[in-house]
Amino acid sequence: MREVAILGAGQTPIAEHWGKSLRVLAGEAILAALNDAHIDRADGLFVGNMLSGILNRQENLGALIADWVGLRGTEAVKVEAACGSGAAALRAGLMAVGSGAMESAIVVGVEKMTETVGPQTTAALATAADADWEAAQGLSFVAINALIMRRYMHEYGWKHADFAPFSINAHANAVHNPNARLHDPISAADYNRARMVADPINLLDASPIGDGAAAVILVPAETVRRNGRPIVTMAASASATDSIAVHDRRDPLWLKAAFDSAQKAYAQAGVGPDDIDVFELHDAFSIMAALSLEACGFAERGQGPRLGLEGQIGLTGRVPIATRGGLKARGHPVGATGVYQVVEVVEQLRGEAGPGQVPGRPSVGMAQNIGGSGATILTHILRAR
Amino acid sequence: MREVAILGAGQTPIAEHWGKSLRVLAGEAILAALNDAHIDRADGLFVGNMLSGILNRQENLGALIADWVGLRGTEAVKVEAACGSGAAALRAGLMAVGSGAMESAIVVGVEKMTETVGPQTTAALATAADADWEAAQGLSFVAINALIMRRYMHEYGWKHADFAPFSINAHANAVHNPNARLHDPISAADYNRARMVADPINLLDASPIGDGAAAVILVPAETVRRNGRPIVTMAASASATDSIAVHDRRDPLWLKAAFDSAQKAYAQAGVGPDDIDVFELHDAFSIMAALSLEACGFAERGQGPRLGLEGQIGLTGRVPIATRGGLKARGHPVGATGVYQVVEVVEQLRGEAGPGQVPGRPSVGMAQNIGGSGATILTHILRAR
Numbered sequence: 001m002r003e004v005a006i007l008g009a010g011q012t013p014i015a016e017h018w019g020k021s022l023r024v025l026a027g028e029a030i031l032a033a034l035n036d037a038h039i040d041r042a043d044g045l046f047v048g049n050m051l052s053g054i055l056n057r058q059e060n061l062g063a064l065i066a067d068w069v070g071l072r073g074t075e076a077v078k079v080e081a082a083c084g085s086g087a088a089a090l091r092a093g094l095m096a097v098g099s100g101a102m103e104s105a106i107v108v109g110v111e112k113m114t115e116t117v118g119p120q121t122t123a124a125l126a127t128a129a130d131a132d133w134e135a136a137q138g139l140s141f142v143a144i145n146a147l148i149m150r151r152y153m154h155e156y157g158w159k160h161a162d163f164a165p166f167s168i169n170a171h172a173n174a175v176h177n178p179n180a181r182l183h184d185p186i187s188a189a190d191y192n193r194a195r196m197v198a199d200p201i202n203l204l205d206a207s208p209i210g211d212g213a214a215a216v217i218l219v220p221a222e223t224v225r226r227n228g229r230p231i232v233t234m235a236a237s238a239s240a241t242d243s244i245a246v247h248d249r250r251d252p253l254w255l256k257a258a259f260d261s262a263q264k265a266y267a268q269a270g271v272g273p274d275d276i277d278v279f280e281l282h283d284a285f286s287i288m289a290a291l292s293l294e295a296c297g298f299a300e301r302g303q304g305p306r307l308g309l310e311g312q313i314g315l316t317g318r319v320p321i322a323t324r325g326g327l328k329a330r331g332h333p334v335g336a337t338g339v340y341q342v343v344e345v346v347e348q349l350r351g352e353a354g355p356g357q358v359p360g361r362p363s364v365g366m367a368q369n370i371g372g373s374g375a376t377i378l379t380h381i382l383r384a385r
Numbered sequence: 386m387r388e389v390a391i392l393g394a395g396q397t398p399i400a401e402h403w404g405k406s407l408r409v410l411a412g413e414a415i416l417a418a419l420n421d422a423h424i425d426r427a428d429g430l431f432v433g434n435m436l437s438g439i440l441n442r443q444e445n446l447g448a449l450i451a452d453w454v455g456l457r458g459t460e461a462v463k464v465e466a467a468c469g470s471g472a473a474a475l476r477a478g479l480m481a482v483g484s485g486a487m488e489s490a491i492v493v494g495v496e497k498m499t500e501t502v503g504p505q506t507t508a509a510l511a512t513a514a515d516a517d518w519e520a521a522q523g524l525s526f527v528a529i530n531a532l533i534m535r536r537y538m539h540e541y542g543w544k545h546a547d548f549a550p551f552s553i554n555a556h557a558n559a560v561h562n563p564n565a566r567l568h569d570p571i572s573a574a575d576y577n578r579a580r581m582v583a584d585p586i587n588l589l590d591a592s593p594i595g596d597g598a599a600a601v602i603l604v605p606a607e608t609v610r611r612n613g614r615p616i617v618t619m620a621a622s623a624s625a626t627d628s629i630a631v632h633d634r635r636d637p638l639w640l641k642a643a644f645d646s647a648q649k650a651y652a653q654a655g656v657g658p659d660d661i662d663v664f665e666l667h668d669a670f671s672i673m674a675a676l677s678l679e680a681c682g683f684a685e686r687g688q689g690p691r692l693g694l695e696g697q698i699g700l701t702g703r704v705p706i707a708t709r710g711g712l713k714a715r716g717h718p719v720g721a722t723g724v725y726q727v728v729e730v731v732e733q734l735r736g737e738a739g740p741g742q743v744p745g746r747p748s749v750g751m752a753q754n755i756g757g758s759g760a761t762i763l764t765h766i767l768r769a770r
Binding site: 001021050051052053054056057058059060061062063064066067072073074075076077078079080081082088091092095096098099100101123124126127128129130131132135237238239240241242243244248256257260371372375376 | 386406435436437438439441442443444445446447448449451452457458459460461462463464465466467473476477480481483484485486508509511512513514515516517520622623624625626627628629633641642645756757760761
């Protein structure tokens with residue numbers, strides 16, 4: 001497979017976009033990415049989306065969005081892997097360009113979640129879990145994560161307050177991100193007194209849903225000419241699964257699919273955890289930030305919270321995470337999130353993250369996107385040159 | 386991109402499988418395909434499905450099904466392109482193996498539609514159309530096709546009875562297909578007196594929904610050893626889109642995406658319509674059979690029905706279509722259909738279609754899968770050697 005570069009990136013703010021339909025949101029991100037890439041079309045379109053059928057009564061998003069952005073006729077398809085849909089679409093686009101089947105591809109992640117009422121959205125999100133053996137028992141997605149977090153606290157002796165640094169860091173970084181859903185910094189006191197959602201997960205452990213879209217343009221790396229900005233290439237792309245139901249796993253506190261996909265990605269890129277300058281992880285809940293750090297080799301098993309408590313996850317820390325706010329504060333428009341993460345890594349590797357920039361010219365960035373409670377996990381490593 | 390072969394194929398009967406869940410159906414087809422290929426695992430799983438979110442409250446099908454068939458951990462994803470989801474998953478799997486990203490892939494199309502009540506299924510199918518500008522106006526999917534058929538009859542002077550041969554041929558061919566949804570032959574009189582659904586589409590113009598799954602195994606062609614059966618390779622794979630809403634098209638009676646994808650496929654395979662020995666087309670409604678034949682170069686514009694009236698679409702005709710029953714009688718479990726078509730072409734090219742076999746050793750077969758009312762169309766050409 002030939003090497004692929006990210007020629008352009010774009011995103012919309014994450015918000016309650018009641019005045020914008022799915023196609024309009026996706027179109028804004030795509031046009032921004034095309035503009036950034038200085039091109040006006042591509043050979044294929046890959047749409048990452050999870051919930052358009054249930055929440056927007058719209059499938060066939062490929063044709064819908066291709067036409068809207070002026071590319072009627074262009075090959076287009078939707079890729080779904082629950083909350084990992086964005087990265088799954090990226091990987092499909094990568095294989096299309098990498099294989100030589102096309103010379104350029106647009107990857108867009110889009111989700112529109114706020115125009116429906118709460119219980120409907122909660123039920124829709126539960127389709128990421130096992131419908132027969134989890135959701136049908138009344139478990140919402142937050143509830144599943146709450147069971148994991150409670151068990152983790154019991155097993156490794158952490159208190160709820162020990163997870164505060166993940167949320168505090170994410171909110172601090174979102175302050176300067178104009179596309180973030182939330183812009184307010186939070187304190188440990190805010191975290192501790194936040195309203196309970198599903199014990200022990202409170203409101204400041206959980207990422208907010210939202211409407212938004214993010215897009216990148218993929219081309220063969222050999223065709224990219226230097227134009228004053230670093231060239232960002234895809235150094236690794238890997239995907240792995242685990243059982244969809246958490247109770248089917250030997251160890252519910254170990255994200256095996258994160259470990260597997262990260263190991264594959266490290267091998268492809270020829271790097272290890274110590275080489276990662278920025279890591280956009282899938283902090284849908286604070287417990288997931290801890291588990292991801294452990295599975296990817298940044299912390300010992302059961303010791304994820306220590307990284308936060310020791311100040312290692314900030315912009316100047318050993319492993320900067322959620323540098324633009326993460327799912328927690330940038331927001332989590334589920335099927336779009338994986339592309340937002342990659343757009344943010346591109347910003348960091350180009351040195352275009354403004355006040356949220358990781359210092360010292362980061363050259364290797366990683367993004368990890370999770371579908372379900374660890375069921376489908378994709379890891380991408382990007383490199384600047 | 387390296388050449389890819391279909392090493393194995395499998396399918397379940399299409400029926401009302403109330404006792405079998407999505408994963409069980411998909412698993413039966415996958416295990417049949419693995420068994421046919423004499424292998425027990427693969428590097429990746431690509432699931433074609435349209436409606437699992439709405440009808441089965443289940444997304445994340447990749448992880449769900451990979452685990453069920455004993456491949457926990459394997460990369461897996463769902464691909465959606467409305468009723469074209471099956472072929473879209475096939476194309477994604479082809480690019481994965483063709484690119485060298487993996488050495489083998491399972492492609493499964495699966496849909497479970499009959500356990501929900503009628504109006505819910507009809508509303509779900511309308512998500513293939515433009516939600517804002519078609520479905521929101523009350524147009525069901527049958528209604529959209531009825532408008533097209535009515536206009537076609539007006540424009541080209543055909544009577545409703547002129548479409549009868551499409552349905553009669555499909556039903557005749559399904560009689561001997563143990564996996565078909567309907568096994569009863571029909572007469573012209575049956576066709577003419579069938580209950581009206583959406584004028585001029587009556588019950589015998591329309592394909593039945595159903596529950597079912599079909600699967601194929603993809604591997605690099607160079608790795609396949611002859612074992613007494615013809616080796617089936619993927620000679621072409623192409624995808625194109627059109628506007629999602631029919632009213633946005635310059636000519637609503639011309640399937641431009643079928644033309645575009647067929648032309649690309651013909652060029653890739655180095656063949657033309659005269660070289661196609663068997664053509665599994667997307668006869669969701671009889672009007673779609675006519676339009677597909679025209680767009681793919683088998684009939685002049687507006688002359689599709691003539692092929693049926695002149696007896697050219699039967700097993701011994703110039704262009705055998707719906708050889709195992711087509712969507713009309715084999716059945717149309719929407720997201721699975723595209724894979725059923727390919728499994729049936731494999732049967733024909735291997736000479737394993739029994740009483741439904743196209744005579745004279747067919748060596749080139751084509752399958753065309755349509756998502757929406759011509760919005761997303763994929764054309765695949767297979768070759769036996």
